[in-house]
Amino acid sequence: MNEGKRVVHLTTVHHPHDPRIYHKECKSLKKAGFDVYLIAKETEAGVDKESGIKHIPIKDYTSRWDRMTKGACILYKQAKKLRADVYHFHDPELLPVAWLLKNNRNHVIYDIHEDYITSMQQKEYLPKPVRKLVARAYKKMEQFFTKKMELILAEKYYKDIYPDGDCVLNYPMVNTAFLEHQREGQMEDKLIYTGNVTDVRGAFLHAKLPLIDEQITMHYIGKCSTAFADEIYRIAGDQSDRIHIKGVDQYIPKEEIEQAYLEHNWLAGVAIFPETEHYMKKELTKFFEYMNAGIPIICSNFPVWKDFIDQYQCGITVDPHNDQEIKDALDYVRNHPKAAKKMGENGKKAVQEKLNWGAEETKLINIYQHLLNK
Incomplete structure (x- = not known):
């Protein structure tokens, strides 16, 4: 049923071996029959080729500004070429990129790992007087860009902020x-x-x-x-x-x-x-x-x-x-x-x-199949 459906996970922030993105979501989707790509920063090791997940490496910028501009542009070009059925992104700085990728032939999922609106008010690199202003501005920007996107939430309480989101909790895989x-x-x-x-x-x-x-x-x-x-x-x-x-x-x-x-x-x-x-x-x-x-x-x-x-x-x-x-x-x-x-x-x-990835994996696959059956 899922054969030939192309899924592309996008991140400029997280390591390509990130437990949630790679070990849980990408591997679960691959196991369910999807054609899975991961666009993430380059590393010496890359990803395990035997997993069947195709890693497209992009340059790892040390400068946050370069990552958010140059890195995002490179990622967008790579992602657009793949013509995915589903784009699944993991970083708030990629909201504009994901918005550009969205069209009538695909679906875009924003995977919310953190309560960014609250956490922005604690960013030490921002002067205290401007943190609330930045958080408010981010909230407005997020609401604009995500109007036609699906939301997946890594934490239960995020439902209070994103009532239309679906929880896929970050429980561990049983080792x-x-x-x-x-x-x-x-x-x-x-x-x-x-x-x-x-x-x-x-x-x-x-x-x-x-x-x-x-x-x-x-x-x-x-x-x-x-x-x-x-x-x-x-x-x-x-x-x-x-x-x-x-x-x-x-x-x-x-x-x-x-x-x-x-x-x-x-x-x-x-x-x-x-x-x-x-x-x-x-x-x-x-x-x-x-x-x-x-x-x-x-x-x-x-x-x-x-x-x-x-x-x-x-x-x-x-x-x-x-x-x-x-x-x-x-x-x-x-x-x-x-x-x-x-x-x-x-x-x-x-x-x-109870508190393991098994049930969350089922929820993730069901979300994908529901989207693709629309």
């Missing part, structure tokens, strides 16, 4: 290595954080953990700028030798992150974020990844996060600015290994039975 892996023996005094390392994602709060607990070693696994790494080490001070960062100025592939979950008997996966409107409403992707790996979670006690942790009994929530609360949580998982193991098992069970 068979995690199914077989059992957390046995003494837990190590090691904490893991995975994903991009930034201030709003708790980088500097996590840097304090070796100061709060003298037994803890903090491991960051994800892309981190040199400047952020230097600041993390500075905050840790004389405990900086208990900070480990894998990913300074480099992208860490999904496979390496998943392997890291298996390398130690982690005490917990952490997501101790400062209060921001953007993250307080989200169910973090890293929650599902920690759960998938059977690792208890220690995270900020935002109401949405606390409700999630309480529902699945998979971790502990803390006041991100209360060192004693954080220390008590670390002591609890350390001194109650059976309870900590149960938290990990609860999380793993929830992912295996």
